[in-house]
Amino acid sequence: MKNKILHNLLLILSISFVSLSCEEDLNVEPNNAISEFDFLNNPDNAVQLVNGVYNKQLDYNMYCFSWIGMTSITSDDADKGSTPNDTGTDKHKMDNLTFNATDISFIDVWEGRYDGIYRANNALFYLEQLTIDPALKSRLIGEVKFLRALYYFDLVRCFGGVPLVTTKIDINNTEEINNIVFVRRSKEETYAQIETDLTDAIERLPIKGQYSPNDLGRATKGAAQALLAKAYLYQEKWQLSYDMAGEVITSGQYGLLANYAEVWREVGENKVESIYEVQATLNKGLIGYTDVQGARGTPDLGWGFNTPSLSLVNSYQEGDVRKNATVLFVQSTPFTLWDGFEGSPTWNNPRYNYKAYQSSIAESWNGNKGETAKNLRVLKYSDILLIRAEAAYQNSNFGEALARTNEIRVRAGLPELTTITLADVLNERRWEMAMEHDRWFDLVRTGQAPAAMAANGKTFVVGTHELFPIPNNQIIASNGRLTQNPGY
Structure with missing residues (x-):
């Protein structure tokens, strides 16, 4: 009260x-x-x-x-x-x-x-x-x-x-x-x-592996290192960011899941790709996150907000598995989601955020879609690989930037690059982290925001919209x- x-x-x-x-x-x-x-x-x-x-x-x-x-x-x-x-x-x-x-x-x-x-x-x-x-x-x-x-x-x-x-x-x-x-x-x-x-x-x-199973999900040394690497990146402290990301990579505690689509599902919670997640349970759930973004209509899964844009959809390269793992495409006839749930062609929007989808069939579920047991990913190993790649590129270490970027691309089902540009790294960051609450900040900190917003029919006011x-x-x-x- x-x-x-x-x-x-x-x-x-x-x-x-x-x-x-x-x-x-x-x-x-x-x-x-x-x-x-x-x-x-x-x-x-x-x-x-x-x-x-x-x-x-x-x-x-x-x-x-x-x-x-x-x-x-x-x-x-x-x-x-x-x-x-x-x-x-x-x-x-x-x-x-x-x-x-x-x-x-x-x-x-x-x-x-x-x-x-x-x-x-x-x-x-x-x-x-x-x-x-x-x-x-x-x-x-x-x-x-x-x-x-x-x-x-x-x-x-x-x-x-x-x-x-x-x-x-x-x-x-x-x-x-x-x-x-x-x-x-x-x-x-x-x-x-x-x-x-x-x-x-x-x-x-302690490092992640030193926690008992009952303490899984608590902040670790790797989580602190990962966040520090990211804070350095935002300040353009390239060498410090590069070094700190390297500490996470060489710790032996983290890696990429084989299946990108599983990163945001319950099966991927607190697994090898996870560095830090908000922990949610059926008794103490994450309030509103899935409900706000769930498909709107009949059957009703939520409010229908935050739908993936055509800009994002059209940006993916052919064969990128991250596209269908990120975007839930509404089809013209009844269709089946990854868990066997039947989606409806009458849902209000043509696309929804698949990463925010909480399965009532294959995941922990008590019928309360306003407070779910779905963990929220805050820091992931793939994020650290991309931080390392960007910092490496800014330090003219193009070989390291290429190697880390290709780790991401291989998992995504894409051919390896033979040369690297900063645009390549930032594009991979967009596709890898899509709908994960980093895109706006990445646009602002890299100076891409005015052009990106103009391409979307929006006006980014330089000198104001940075904050x-x-x-x-x-x-x-x-x-x-x-x-x-x-x-x-």
Whole structure:
């Protein structure tokens, strides 16, 4: 109820978390029912505290409708979908690049990440006080720092420099709030914080193979290295990105699945290609992700948003298996999906996102399509191969760029290239990562956005659309201390 009433204020997020950290995330009795000594000496409380930072990723304002709108519908890989009159509140504006600072998508993404950051900061504060096994404590701190870095990576890619809140905030300290919570730092400072958190996490976290089966899916050393390689890539720190991607590749922990189509299915969850996934179960599912993108009509599988574009479909080379693994094509007569489910020619749109499809026949299913057990892939080995290839090309190491790109192409059923260009690498990135929420950021960071949007009949405003607007409600809450991005 507190969140429902007050969630729009960044300051109030810290207040709401103070309550949530005791009641929901810890899963322990209220503080007045246990002693401080008992709390600080119970390792189970430490794990539950950290689980609360992970569980934030399942919420609607993390990876659901708003994130899909900002990262996919904006791009040339996807259209709004659904029906012409169903705007999805602001998703038609995402599609047309006519959005503004009052749109709900920006509010959701901003508040969702900062809620996660507050959880992380509170977890780190209490972890330092817990009297538990030092190795467990260090690992849990590493997990939280990875998650905080991930949340800031989303924020900096979307909004540029943002407020850096890295400690437990005293909600009664107005000066602290005004000087930290409501003050934007530069993009460079934000990336520096991401690098600091990930560097520390790398030192603390085990490799994937060292986790027990019960802990599968927790942040690993490889996940921290992969995210750091990606953060370096976005800053054009080519050699650092190349080296860090190399650490992941040579770790022996990861590889490509033989069948590309299985990467996003339940059978591919947490397998060799997975570096980091949001973990979802039937009891604690991912809210809205599959429902928003499911086929609309009869039989009804969802809302029908975020449909693959003709631009994406027409971009694939002949024989690329990734095309039919990514795009669910609606046919003129009844047709069968990969799991045996019968699709309908009456579905509203001609195409849907196959990667977001949750099978009610061949995968974990309890009938609740609004909260599914489908994991969300965040970092994959194929992504790292492409990061390595791009960084290698930028360093004039064309042989390495060619070799890593060809690893991707062979799995896709395409002939190997004999020479390599930057366009080759970026095209492979588009096809390999299609509908996986990287395309918009890749267009922006590589300078392709104006031409790509023009080819799609959209106007990319140089000097403005490189960043999304800071949510207006946050600027109001800060009494104008937060500054807006150019052009909004």
